[in-house]
Amino acid sequence: xxxxxxxxxxxxxxxxxxxxxxxxxxxxxxxxxxxxxxxxxxxxxxxxxxxxxxxxxxxxxxxxxxxxxxxxxxxxxxxxxxxxxxxxxxxxxxxxxxxxxxxxxxxxxxxxxxxxxxxxxxxxxxxxxxxxxxxxxxxxxxxxxxxxxxxxxxxxxxxxxxxxxxxxxxxxxxxxxxxxxxxxxxxxxxxxxxxxxxxxxxxxxxxxxxxxxxxxxxxxxxxxxxxxxxxxx
Amino acid sequence: xxxxxxxxxxxxxxxxxxxxxxxxxxxxxxxxxxxxxxxxxxxxxxxxxxxxxxxxxxxxxxxxxxxxxxxxxxxxxxxxxxxxxxxxxxxxxxxxxxxxxxxxxxxxxxxxxxxxxxxxxxxxxxxxxxxxxxxxxxxxxxxxxxxxxxxxxxxxxxxxxxxxxxxxxxxxxxxxxxxxxxxxxxxxxxxxxxxxxxxxxxxxxxxxxxxxxxxxxxxxxxxxxxxxxxxxxxxxxxxxxxxxxxxxxxxxxxxxxxxxxxxxxxxxxxxxxxxxxxxxxxxxxxxxxxxxxxxxxxxxxxxxxxxxxxxxxxxx
Amino acid sequence: xxxxxxxxxxxxxxxxxxxxxxxxxxxxxxxxxxxxxxxxxxxxxxxxxxxxxxxxxxxxxxxxxxxxxxxxxxxxxxxxxxxxxxxxxxxxxxxxxxxxxxxxxxxxxxxxxxxxxxxxxxxxxxxxxxxxxxxxxxxxxxxxxxxxxxxxxxxxxxxxxxxxxxxxxxxxxxxxxxxxxxxxxxxxxxxxxxxxxxxxxxxxxxxxxxxxxxxxxxxxxxxxxxxxxxxxxxxxxxxxxxxxxxxxxxxxxxxxxxxxxxxxxxxxxxxxxxxxxxxxxxxxxxxxxxxxxxx
Numbered sequence: 132x133x134x135x136x137x138x139x140x141x142x143x144x145x146x147x148x149x150x151x152x153x154x155x156x157x158x159x160x161x162x163x164x165x166x167x168x169x170x171x172x173x174x175x176x177x178x179x180x181x182x183x184x185x186x187x188x189x190x191x192x193x194x195x196x197x198x199x200x201x202x203x204x205x206x207x208x209x210x211x212x213x214x215x216x217x218x219x220x221x222x223x224x225x226x227x228x229x230x231x232x233x234x235x236x237x238x239x240x241x242x243x244x245x246x247x248x249x250x251x252x253x254x255x256x257x258x259x260x261x262x263x264x265x266x267x268x269x270x271x272x273x274x275x276x277x278x279x280x281x282x283x284x285x286x287x288x289x290x291x292x293x294x295x296x297x298x299x300x301x302x303x304x305x306x307x308x309x310x311x312x313x314x315x316x317x318x319x320x321x322x323x324x325x326x327x328x329x330x331x332x333x334x335x336x337x338x339x340x341x342x343x344x345x346x347x348x349x350x351x352x353x354x355x356x357x358x359x360x361x362x363x364x
Numbered sequence: 365x366x367x368x369x370x371x372x373x374x375x376x377x378x379x380x381x382x383x384x385x386x387x388x389x390x391x392x393x394x395x396x397x398x399x400x401x402x403x404x405x406x407x408x409x410x411x412x413x414x415x416x417x418x419x420x421x422x423x424x425x426x427x428x429x430x431x432x433x434x435x436x437x438x439x440x441x442x443x444x445x446x447x448x449x450x451x452x453x454x455x456x457x458x459x460x461x462x463x464x465x466x467x468x469x470x471x472x473x474x475x476x477x478x479x480x481x482x483x484x485x486x487x488x489x490x491x492x493x494x495x496x497x498x499x500x501x502x503x504x505x506x507x508x509x510x511x512x513x514x515x516x517x518x519x520x521x522x523x524x525x526x527x528x529x530x531x532x533x534x535x536x537x538x539x540x541x542x543x544x545x546x547x548x549x550x551x552x553x554x555x556x557x558x559x560x561x562x563x564x565x566x567x568x569x570x571x572x573x574x575x576x577x578x579x580x581x582x583x584x585x586x587x588x589x590x591x592x593x594x595x596x597x598x599x600x601x602x603x604x605x606x607x608x609x610x611x612x613x614x615x616x617x618x619x620x621x622x623x624x625x626x627x628x629x630x631x632x633x634x635x636x637x638x639x640x641x642x643x644x645x646x647x648x649x650x651x652x653x654x655x656x657x658x659x660x661x662x663x664x665x666x667x668x669x670x671x672x673x674x675x676x677x678x679x680x
Numbered sequence: 681x682x683x684x685x686x687x688x689x690x691x692x693x694x695x696x697x698x699x700x701x702x703x704x705x706x707x708x709x710x711x712x713x714x715x716x717x718x719x720x721x722x723x724x725x726x727x728x729x730x731x732x733x734x735x736x737x738x739x740x741x742x743x744x745x746x747x748x749x750x751x752x753x754x755x756x757x758x759x760x761x762x763x764x765x766x767x768x769x770x771x772x773x774x775x776x777x778x779x780x781x782x783x784x785x786x787x788x789x790x791x792x793x794x795x796x797x798x799x800x801x802x803x804x805x806x807x808x809x810x811x812x813x814x815x816x817x818x819x820x821x822x823x824x825x826x827x828x829x830x831x832x833x834x835x836x837x838x839x840x841x842x843x844x845x846x847x848x849x850x851x852x853x854x855x856x857x858x859x860x861x862x863x864x865x866x867x868x869x870x871x872x873x874x875x876x877x878x879x880x881x882x883x884x885x886x887x888x889x890x891x892x893x894x895x896x897x898x899x900x901x902x903x904x905x906x907x908x909x910x911x912x913x914x915x916x917x918x919x920x921x922x923x924x925x926x927x928x929x930x931x932x933x934x935x936x937x938x939x940x941x942x943x944x945x946x947x948x949x950x951x952x953x954x955x956x957x958x959x960x961x962x963x964x965x966x967x968x969x970x971x972x973x974x975x
Binding site: 602 | 764774782783789944950956961
């Protein structure tokens with residue numbers, strides 16, 4: 132479904148990714164783990180068009196993503212939740228959700244989609260006319276995921292959805308992500324919480340210093356000695 | 365070697381400029397040179413703060429105006445012109461010190477609009493306080509000689525360029541450039557950003573004040589508000605940018621180019637001179653951040669590379 | 681004493697509404713794209729001249745020619761954006777503000793010069809059959825054209841507010857103001873939003889220009905002062921708030937007329953600029969930087 136082949140991405144003059152190749156198949160939940168600054172976020176941003184790789188190719192459902200303008204990538208069914216959610220704090224919950232369905236494909240069905248999102252995140256319905264800036268951290272994360280769901284994605288990418296949340300909320304968020312995956316949405320998950328990420332995922336990639344250094348099923352990586360010592364302590 | 369060469373060239377150019385009145389007797393040509401020298405002083409003094417230190421000051425005319433107004437008043441009151449000019453320069457410094465610490469609380473574009481507002485405040489205030497035209501007294505008119513004015517403009521231009529060169533090549537100049545590139549990084553290296561900016565402002569103000577003094581000595585009649593007009597700031601800024609900010613030669617080239625272009629256009633497009641200059645300025649900001657000097661450096665670098673690769677080919 | 685003071689304050693409020701209208705375009709463009717377009721005042725001037733000449737040559741009432749002014753300024757804005765400002769979008773924020781300011785200056789030099797050559801340095805104003813008309817209320821004079829202008833300013837600001845709050849495109853603009861990266865992930869074409877905000881900003885300046893040419897007067901060198909006034913109001917009103925901007929305009933207008941009353945007419949401009957500097961120095965980042973949601 133999603134395939135990255137040998138991509139190099141730069142921040143100005145600084146090379147952040149070195150020949151990254153990875154694949155996500157339809158219906159899978161794939162995790163991308165690695166230390167801070169390894170290039171996890173950069174990889175996601177390269178897929179969404181926020182950054183453009185200098186070399187390599189990215190295809191999604193047969194489309195060459197490097198040839199698609201950033202604002203049209205959502206229309207193809209790729210959605211991303213940035214670290215910390217980044218909701219539009221000055222706008223209401225409803226407006227945030229509406230903007231999630233900004234693309235022409237999703238806009239037509241936005242009312243049905245919204246009902247669907249409320250089933251996963253009933254809390255959002257209660258807060259509908261509140262400004263997003265007044266929500267709690269967990270609610271913001273729910274709104275960010277709900278907003279991403281409004282675009283009816285085939286592939287949902289999440290950047291550190293557990294970041295800064297209380298442990299009890301973290302579990303709840305992961306449950307919700309699992310639920311979304313069960314509904315048939317493919318997931319690419321970037322996480323610092325390695326154990327949870329590996330337990331949840333069908334497969335995972337390990338990234339260090341902008342390079343892929345390991346790959347395997349979640350279970351396999353969990354038992355893998357170097358991963359254990361590096362990330363699980 | 366290279367330094368010696370530039371020094372010799374500078375000396376020859378200075379000598380040539382000093383000799384000009386011996387050969388040029390036409391007033392129009394001499395006036396024309398006076399204007400070039402005045403603009404060299406303005407653009408070069410602007411460049412110390414705007415170019416080397418990276419603080420784009422859009423209130424430069426305030427210093428020019430203060431120098432002019434003080435010089436004019438004292439000179440008419442019977443003071444020696446040089447002394448009057450010095451006081452003009454000192455008045456500009458006093459104003460620079462007054463506004464320095466609040467103005468440098470503002471960074472980047474906020475400093476720029478802050479100085480713009482400051483310049484406008486002075487412009488309007490002087491217009492209110494001195495609404496009458498200022499004309500030279502008859503005895504000064506009788507003794508008026510253009511050659512004296514020419515030498516005064518030349519002296520101010522030389523002092524300005526010399527001061528800019530000395531500062532740029534000093535430790536202070538290095539600090540200023542560090543502030544321009546990365547203020548926080550400079551501070552972490554022990555450069556006191558505020559001191560460096562203030563020094564650049566004071567020097568820039570003093571030199572612009574001197575230029576204002578020379579202008580007050582040169583211009584026969586004008587409204588005291590006129591040297592405070594934002595036009596002077598804009599012209600200085602554009603000249604420095606077009607020639608190349610943060611270089612010694614840039615503002616000089618920009619100033620010469622400005623006056624020559626005006627003259628060339630006077631044949632058929634004189635009235636649209638600001639338009640042409642404005643277009644050039646926009647093009648430089650968008651596409652040629654180093655101005656003419658940057659372009660020249662790029663061409664030289666290319667030739668250098670070519671020569672190196674040729675040398676490699678012939679000596680395998 | 682009280683009567684003339686009240687009259688002065690009334691005039692201040694009336695011109696203040698115009699300041700608000702002039703500033704709202706500048707503020708919108710700055711909020712969305714971080715372009716500080718200092719040729720904003722010149723765009724206002726172009727709007728004024730457009731109405732002036734349409735009135736003079738075609739005898740079309742200036743209030744009725746406002747749609748023409750809008751179309752004219754939309755076009756001008758489109759050209760300036762495509763030719764000049766679009767080339768700055770990739771720069772980082774600080775550099776973008778600085779360079780947009782510089783090219784704005786280049787542009788204002790050009791527009792001033794062209795206006796001066798085409799239309800001379802004369803002050804112009806539109807004098808219609810009803811220009812002298814005024815109402816009397818508790819002994820205070822309310823000139824008709826200024827009242828109509830006030831109404832038009834209010835209508836323009838409310839329409840803009842509705843557009844930003846109720847339409848998908850308006851929401852996309854607000855989202856871009858808050859966080860352009862997130863907005864881009866929603867499928868919003870950021871470049872289109874920049875362009876749209878820019879041309880709307882130009883059109884608003886144009887309308888303000890028309891009203892200035894009816895109520896007061898226009899000339900080729902008016903631009904810089906109107907840009908500065910717009911900046912003062914933008915700073916007073918806070919970014920992204922239409923009501924704030926309108927109130928900021930009134931505050932500036934009243935400050936100016938109070939200054940004129942107590943000190944002298946020549947000091948109106950200076951009072952506004954001093955106000956600007958004081959705010960700038962004491963709240964340097966609060967002015968342009970804050971996001972609405974963080975407050």
